[in-house]
Amino acid sequence: MADWEAVGLSAEDAQVYRQLLRDPGVPVQQLSESVEMPLATVEEAVARLAEAGLVRSGSEAAPAPVDPRSGLGMLVRERRAALDGVAAMTDQLAREFSAGQLQAEPSRLIEIAVGRDAIEARIDDMLRGATVQAVGTDTPPYVADGSHQVSSAELALLERGVRFRAIYAAEVLDHPGWVARLTSMAERGEQARVLPQVPVKLLIVDGTTAILPLAGDGPSRPGQARAVVVTDSALTSALQVLFDQLWGQATPLRLTESANADPVTNLINLLASGMKDEAIARQLRISGRTLRRRIAQVQDQLGATSRFQAGLQAGRQGWD
Numbered sequence: 001m002a003d004w005e006a007v008g009l010s011a012e013d014a015q016v017y018r019q020l021l022r023d024p025g026v027p028v029q030q031l032s033e034s035v036e037m038p039l040a041t042v043e044e045a046v047a048r049l050a051e052a053g054l055v056r057s058g059s060e061a062a063p064a065p066v067d068p069r070s071g072l073g074m075l076v077r078e079r080r081a082a083l084d085g086v087a088a089m090t091d092q093l094a095r096e097f098s099a100g101q102l103q104a105e106p107s108r109l110i111e112i113a114v115g116r117d118a119i120e121a122r123i124d125d126m127l128r129g130a131t132v133q134a135v136g137t138d139t140p141p142y143v144a145d146g147s148h149q150v151s152s153a154e155l156a157l158l159e160r161g162v163r164f165r166a167i168y169a170a171e172v173l174d175h176p177g178w179v180a181r182l183t184s185m186a187e188r189g190e191q192a193r194v195l196p197q198v199p200v201k202l203l204i205v206d207g208t209t210a211i212l213p214l215a216g217d218g219p220s221r222p223g224q225a226r227a228v229v230v231t232d233s234a235l236t237s238a239l240q241v242l243f244d245q246l247w248g249q250a251t252p253l254r255l256t257e258s259a260n261a262d263p264v265t266n267l268i269n270l271l272a273s274g275m276k277d278e279a280i281a282r283q284l285r286i287s288g289r290t291l292r293r294r295i296a297q298v299q300d301q302l303g304a305t306s307r308f309q310a311g312l313q314a315g316r317q318g319w320d
Helices: 011-022 028-035 039-051 068-088 090-104 116-129 152-159 170-174 178-187 234-249 263-272 277-284 288-302 307-316
Strands: 110-114 133-138 163-169 191-195 202-205 209-215 226-230
Touching: 011 028, 011 039, 028 039, 068 090, 110 116, 116 152, 116 202, 116 209, 116 226, 133 234, 152 163, 163 170, 163 178, 163 234, 170 178, 170 191, 170 277, 178 191, 191 234, 202 234, 209 234, 226 234, 263 277, 263 288, 277 288
Parallel strands: 133 163, 163 191
Antiparallel strands: 110 226, 133 202, 202 209, 209 226
């Protein structure tokens, strides 16, 4: 009878109600005999069932049950609404918990993850726990050959509809596999921008938890990558401000070719990303010689003195 407790009914209440469903409208005395319970116990059960809307009000002497599809359905909806209300308070309660823990023990502000596996596991945990948004920055060097691969946690986050914004250093686009990764992420809903240089790798989830590297693997200390995880505090707020400022300075990254855009516009989008010639030629499937000729034509048309400047000026002039 544990299932009945989920809607606030006891085992005795459930037994009395089910007997009423089988034999509706019998006097309470007869009902007591049928379920083999004391009369007082049955009367109390009938009163609770009436209060719960499962027995018609005022029918205690000869109780008549309400159709469970409406009576129990209403109880379930009320309980679900109450649970939803509790769930809605979870984030606020978690913030209060974190504030209290931080007040009692300031060292709880940070956590150190040591080793690449531990760092990746912590990042996965953060992404899987995101409810509103995740933001991040990314820049080389990469110590793992598979660093360009999309993790299941990233895919799950986008599938849940969590907003994901990322800023990449232009150098990222020159690494094998990264253009395909970013294209795939964009198709799934990631909003990406690019900067010539990104100062630090960073991930912030829901504006309350951040992770950033302290030290990377090196030839003298292999396997000793370290990252710091910072919980809800003024520091996480400051890191969010840093990201927002970088986001405002960054250029939207457009790697997928638009069906309505001409080849020049697609080239402009790649120039704005800061990609090198070799990477752009590979993306457009043209030779380096053809690419250089097209870039020169675009620069002349825009009056730009560099490829990156051409991309920026095109964006300002509405070439998208």
